[in-house]
Amino acid sequence: MDHTLLQKYRIYSSKKKLLPVVDYTEKASAFCKYFSSVFTKVDVSNEQRVNLTTDTTEPDIEFHEEKIFKMLDKLNVSKSRGPDGLHPRILYETRTKITTPLKLI
Numbered sequence: 471m472d473h474t475l476l477q478k479y480r481i482y483s484s485k486k487k488l489l490p491v492v493d494y495t496e497k498a499s500a501f502c503k504y505f506s507s508v509f510t511k512v513d514v515s516n517e518q519r520v521n522l523t524t525d526t527t528e529p530d531i532e533f534h535e536e537k538i539f540k541m542l543d544k545l546n547v548s549k550s551r552g553p554d555g556l557h558p559r560i561l562y563e564t565r566t567k568i569t570t571p572l573k574l575i
Contacts, residue, residue: 539569 542565545558552558561568 533573535569535573538572539565542569 542561545562545565547559547562549558
């Protein structure tokens, strides 16, 4: 089968002709056939296995209100919003009220 399975909105049908495929079942079958010809199964029976049942608990992380307040106090209010959508001025102006809730989160 040719490696160029997709050409714009057409894919190879089961008859190996370039035809528009409308039926989702036929489209899924064509993709399955193509990907199974490209990807191969790897024999992992000889691979070394890692034991993940050991106890690897992480220590608890503690946040202190003083440190949270210092971080909020150092915010540059002239910067733009972050990925969370909050403007630094909002965090800065409400730092005395949000320090405790941020510690609990």
